[in-house]
Amino acid sequence: MGGHNLEVGRRGESLAAEEYERRGYRVLSRNWRDGRSGELDLVLARERDRLLVVCEVKSRSSVRYGLPVEAVDHRKQRRLRQLTHAFLAAHDVRPSSIRFDVASVLAGEVEILEAAF
Numbered sequence: 001m002g003g004h005n006l007e008v009g010r011r012g013e014s015l016a017a018e019e020y021e022r023r024g025y026r027v028l029s030r031n032w033r034d035g036r037s038g039e040l041d042l043v044l045a046r047e048r049d050r051l052l053v054v055c056e057v058k059s060r061s062s063v064r065y066g067l068p069v070e071a072v073d074h075r076k077q078r079r080l081r082q083l084t085h086a087f088l089a090a091h092d093v094r095p096s097s098i099r100f101d102v103a104s105v106l107a108g109e110v111e112i113l114e115a116a117f
Contacts, residue, residue, distance in 0.1 A: 012105035013042065015108065026046075028093065043055075050095050050097070058072060059105040067104065084098065099114065099115050
């Protein structure tokens with residue numbers, strides 16, 4: 001990933017994390033890697049109902065290559081589910097439920113699609 005894209009991605013993750021915190025979520029992990037198959041951008045918890053949220057953040061500076069949310073295809077969804085199992089096995093987290101969200105960050109504006117898949 002080029003320097004500009006990396007910067008856009010990091011900024012998007014920060015904006016998404018801030019939005020979740022405003023909504024009452026706690027960030028458990030950012031950019032968690034299992035060492036083999038990828039990374040979870042944001043792992044969050046909502047304490048009141050023991051909800052675990054895994055959020056894939058997709059950032060774009062324009063729609064030239066499509067909407068950010070369109071980049072989360074079925075292969076990516078499958079990989080995120082597998083990584084979530086690895087995260088749970090590696091941490092002492094016992095959620096009552098798990099939700100997969102996609103945060104779409106376009107030109108600095110955050111839109112969170114809850115239960116995206």
